[in-house]
Amino acid sequence: MSEPEIDALVFDVLGTLVDEPAGIRAGIRRLAPALDDTDVEKLLALWQQHIEREQQRVLDGGRPYLASDVLDLEAARLVADAAGVDDPAAVAELALAGRRLPPWPDTVAGLARLAERYPLIGLSNASRTALLGLNAHAGLRWHQALSAEDARSYKPDPAVYQLAVAVSGRPPERLLMVATHAWDLRAAQALGLRTAYVSRPVGDPPVPSDRIDLYADDLAGLAARIGA
Incomplete structure (x- = not known):
């Protein structure tokens, strides 16, 4: 038409x-600058998989509704753990990557x-x-x-x-x-x-x-x- x-x-x-991937990827690089490209992509996939899975759980009734901020913080914690970063302030900063x-x-x-x-x-x-x-x-x-x-x-x-x-x-x-x-x-x-x-x-x-x-x-x- x-x-x-x-x-x-x-x-x-x-x-x-x-x-969206570029913004999350940039946040991961700020979290752990020493990571190579392959590791960054693995952590990006970890983030994306968590968000997709948890949103689907909400849709399926397997989890009460939670705003995207909560899911982003959960994803940031998973990524930080996988990257070996144990700094609550850095995790909180990474969780905001979805707004940048x-x-x-x-x-x-x-x-x-x-x-x-x-x-x-x-x-x-x-x-x-x-x-x-x-x-x-x-x-x-x-x-x-x-x-x-x-x-x-x-x-x-x-x-x-x-x-x-x-x-x-x-x-x-x-x-x-x-x-x-x-x-x-x-x-x-x-x-x-x-x-x-x-x-x-x-x-x-x-x-x-x-x-x-x-x-x-x-x-x-x-x-x-x-x-x-």
Whole structure:
């Protein structure tokens, strides 16, 4: 569709607009500067696996809801232990790495361009506090930034996407969900939102059976597709 009939854009943040692995990787290097690249990547994987596993446990009902700040601190402790670092202050500092994520090169200018035509809604699994710090650090422009914390759950729980629908005051089919994760787009689509996949090195590309409305290489490409 060259110009879909939409009233607002809903953006995933982690991975889609900011390079989450790069920010965590930088935090690990600050924690233990002597680590080589291979060890840093192993510790990054340890962090990512913990976050993914614990969010899934919350979704499955195996653990009460905990904000992303708590999971980040748990991940930081695991990484510090594996790196042989026994310094509570250093662990606390590493836990904040998720709020210091660099934007992709096209993110800031792309959001500014899109914001000239559409209301922009951020929708993230990051906690309210983490999202505030992340937005400020990366220079992200929003008209509204929503945290999954308000639904006391995590994407892809439909309740999280419903937050954006409720705030927009528009039917789901008038919203365009933008993400680099196919699982994120599938969940939004199940609730009736239109979908746009933006390619990122850390993304989860759609498979042939997916019916994504729009594909773009970056935010400039997305803006061109929807006439922004």
